[in-house]
Amino acid sequence: MIQEMTIQIRVTDIGQGLNWYRTLLGKAPDSIPHDGFVEWELMPGCWLQVAEGLPAEGSGPIRLGVRNLEAERERIMQQLNVEYFEIYSREEVPVKWATFSDPWGNRLGFFEYFNNKED
Known part of the structure; x- marks a missing residue:
């Protein structure tokens, strides 16, 4: 049975991405576990991850x-x-x-x- 979920998107500049998504979501990230990666818990057990890298096309x-x-x-x-x-x-x-x-x-x-x- 599924208990939680994560959705990951990628941005080419993690600093700009952190600021953009902080404004979009209206709050600071809930977790910054390492360089190039930030997470927001959107609701209990549902996480949006923003990672530095090349964005996926067509998703x-x-x-x-x-x-x-x-x-x-x-x-x-x-x-x-x-x-x-x-x-x-x-x-x-x-x-x-x-x-x-x-x-x-x-x-x-x-x-x-x-x-x-x-x-």
């Missing part, structure tokens, strides 16, 4: 669930200089979603449930 996107997709799009456009990206939905699907890229070409995205209520 992803890794989509992160958010409460307000439009607000997150505006935030990362302003704070991370991400280009404007479209938000999509389909009548038969209970979410809206969007895809964008980090500066290294890793495909990322957000999704938001239509019935998502603020706590």
Whole structure:
């Protein structure tokens, strides 16, 4: 049985990658076990690893669930200089979603449930 998971993406400059993902995720990394490698625990048992190296082509996107997709799009456009990206939905699907890229070409995205209520 699967107990945890990790998702690894690569960036060509770990210092820039650490800063970019710290801003995207809104927090410092949870672990920096060695040079060229940082980790964030996105939720219990689910880790995003950012490693220095050549990014894999054609992978992803890794989509992160958010409460307000439009607000997150505006935030990362302003704070991370991400280009404007479209938000999509389909009548038969209970979410809206969007895809964008980090500066290294890793495909990322957000999704938001239509019935998502603020706590």
